[in-house]
Amino acid sequence: MAEWKLEGERDVLRADAILFDKDGTLLDFTHMWGFWADVVIDRFRGLLAERGLVILQEDIPGIWGTQHDSTGWTTGYDKRGPLAMGTMDEMYAILVWHGYRAGLSWAESKMIVRDCLRHADDEMELVRPARLLPGVQAFLDRCRLQGIPIAVVTADDTDSARLHLRWLGIEDYFNVVIGTDMAERGKPYPDLCLLACERLGVPPERTIVIGDTDGDMEMARAAGAALKIGIGEPGVLKLADLTVPSFEWLLEGAVKP
Structure with missing residues (x-):
């Protein structure tokens, strides 16, 4: 289980799984x-x-x-x-x-x-021009250490997504990889998120979604995700509950053992 405390909030949000966008979130777009x-x-x-x-x-x-x-x-x-x-x-x-x-x-x-x-x-x-964004490797290691189920939900095709994760050496971290070809509708519709939750055995309302575009945030909102985290500049992703510059920021204390 992941535990999150948003700045200025007293309550800790607990979630059973984390869903990641791929391009621009895990790797340098x-x-x-x-x-x-x-x-x-x-x-x-x-x-x-x-x-x-x-x-x-x-x-x-x-x-x-x-x-x-x-x-x-x-x-x-x-x-x-x-x-x-x-x-x-x-x-x-x-x-x-x-x-x-x-x-x-x-x-x-x-x-x-x-x-x-x-x-x-x-x-x-x-x-093979793929490289991880700062803090991603350490964040995935933290998820593995805590036993948090994680998945990729991407607008890319599934086979292509798996290939890129393999280039980066992180494919085995993910319990599930869902590409846009696996659902009737891609982002910003909720289908990818709902399918990932189904395969993880976790309800959307117990899931955190991390992405870098409005499409990611709208997908998470439509699916009823517990928390929508944007990677990027503050104020750019209007639907994000929290926007951070990098995974390094999250590692400084947002995820608890």
């Missing part, structure tokens, strides 16, 4: 998905150029909600945008649309985008 987005878009623009078509550099941020440096590489992302909150199918559909707008037929755009995604997956496997 920009380091991994910025790399992926750059590989996809670079190949996409190259294939368009072979056909005499162009997507301008200034239009790139508007495709998936990314931020770029002067050389064009991804350095950040909009936490309200498709890259942060979308499923892979949604990301695919958005890029197909941009290929169509650039002058491809819908069918040809679908084929080109599939090629780009396969290429990016190959590059991801070679580079």
